[in-house]
Amino acid sequence: MLDARDIELLAQVSDGLPLCPRPYAQIGMAIGMDEAEIISRLTLLKNQGLIKRLGVIVKHRPLGYRANAMIVWNVPDGLIKQLGRHISRFSFVTLCYQRPKLPIWPYNLYCMIHGKDRATVLAQLAQLDNACGLANFERQILFSRRCFKQRGAVYQAQQTQETANG
Amino acid sequence: MDDIDRHIINTLQTGFPICDAPYRQVAESLSINETELLTRLQALLADGTLTRFGPLYNAEQMGGALTLAAVKVPTERFDKVTDIINAFPEVAHNYARNHKLNMWFVLATETSEQQRQTINTIEGQTGLTVYNMPKLKEYFVNLKLEA
Numbered sequence: 001m002l003d004a005r006d007i008e009l010l011a012q013v014s015d016g017l018p019l020c021p022r023p024y025a026q027i028g029m030a031i032g033m034d035e036a037e038i039i040s041r042l043t044l045l046k047n048q049g050l051i052k053r054l055g056v057i058v059k060h061r062p063l064g065y066r067a068n069a070m071i072v073w074n075v076p077d078g079l080i081k082q083l084g085r086h087i088s089r090f091s092f093v094t095l096c097y098q099r100p101k102l103p104i105w106p107y108n109l110y111c112m113i114h115g116k117d118r119a120t121v122l123a124q125l126a127q128l129d130n131a132c133g134l135a136n137f138e139r140q141i142l143f144s145r146r147c148f149k150q151r152g153a154v155y156q157a158q159q160t161q162e163t164a165n166g
Numbered sequence: 167m168d169d170i171d172r173h174i175i176n177t178l179q180t181g182f183p184i185c186d187a188p189y190r191q192v193a194e195s196l197s198i199n200e201t202e203l204l205t206r207l208q209a210l211l212a213d214g215t216l217t218r219f220g221p222l223y224n225a226e227q228m229g230g231a232l233t234l235a236a237v238k239v240p241t242e243r244f245d246k247v248t249d250i251i252n253a254f255p256e257v258a259h260n261y262a263r264n265h266k267l268n269m270w271f272v273l274a275t276e277t278s279e280q281q282r283q284t285i286n287t288i289e290g291q292t293g294l295t296v297y298n299m300p301k302l303k304e305y306f307v308n309l310k311l312e313a
Contacts, residue, residue, distance in 0.1 A: 002228070010221075010223070013220055013221055014221070014223075015218075016211075016218050016219045016220040017182070017219055017220045019189075019204050019207055019208055020189075020204070021190065023189070024184070024186070025186075035186065039185065039186070043184050046184065048227075049224055050224055050227050051221045051222070051223060051224070052221075052222045053181060053221070053222045054181060054184065055178045055179055055180065055182045055219070056175060056178040056207075056210075056218070056219050057216065057217045057219070057220075058179065058217065059215060059217050062213075062214060063215065068261075070270070080303075081303075084303065088305035088306060088307045095304075096304070096305040096307055097234075097303065098301065098302040098303040098304075099300065099301055100300070100302060102299070104297060105236070105267065105299070108302075142263040143263065143264050144261040144262065144263055145261075145262040145263060145264055146262040147259075147260075148248055148252055148262070
């Protein structure tokens with residue numbers, strides 16, 4: 001799906017878009033592609049979903065989002081899809097995944113909530129419980145105590161990496 | 167940060183146009199001029215409010231592998247283990263959390279084979295079991311933090 005030119009283009013934009021009136025033309029100058037080709041390739045990569053989103057990636061803490069909780073539930077397999085879809089519709093939910101249960105960790109539905117403080121996050125969780133009928137499932141709330149590392153996406157011609165937002 | 171900055175952040179979290187003069191288009195929708203938008207974005211990046219301005223990739227579609235993993239670290243070894251784990255370039259995020267499984271990190275590798283190797287190496291260097299919880303399904307969220 002990705003050809004050599006796409007890879008070159010992705011490597012060039014991975015650190016960020018230039019801040020100038022014709023950013024795509026400037027990217028093109030660096031890799032010998034004209035502006036129209038950059039625009040058509042990026043549009044295609046976006047439509048194919050390889051680029052999930054183009055825009056700003058914020059740091060949570062400077063915006064006042066000091067509390068981040070990972071909430072995990074043990075829900076029946078038959079309900080997980082419906083619950084996952086319901087949970088992910090709430091604007092304060094920043095990530096929602098199904099993961100495998102482990103003997104030490106019997107949880108299969110995960111979501112992240114970023115809030116201004118812990119009380120806000122807990123109030124939002126109560127809202128989820130009510131709206132999605134989650135109150136009776138076994139769960140854990142893991143607030144983050146410290147963030148040791150949060151780096152952005154890395155994409156180089158020989159390397160493919162991405163990070164989810166923490 | 168003032169209301170115009172907040173407006174810029176909220177608007178640009180939902181997307182950025184792919185066209186000849188994208189900043190001009192965004193600036194018009196915000197009722198400011200292009201130069202002001204560029205200057206403000208520069209400042210928000212410089213002061214660390216924004217991590218980055220650009221694309222967010224889908225690692226799996228690119229052929230890469232991502233997973234969430236956790237370890238149970240004895241309190242007295244916490245700093246040491248943090249240093250060991252953070253030293254791996256494959257570790258993208260790492261958080262201390264309030265549970266017996268008290269360290270949670272995201273591993274981003276090019277292949278699932280490298281993911282397995284990285285986990286083995288971390289286990290070898292820390293002497294701790296790494297619990298691997300790869301995602302089975304992602305439910306789409308419209309990631310946006312109101313500034």
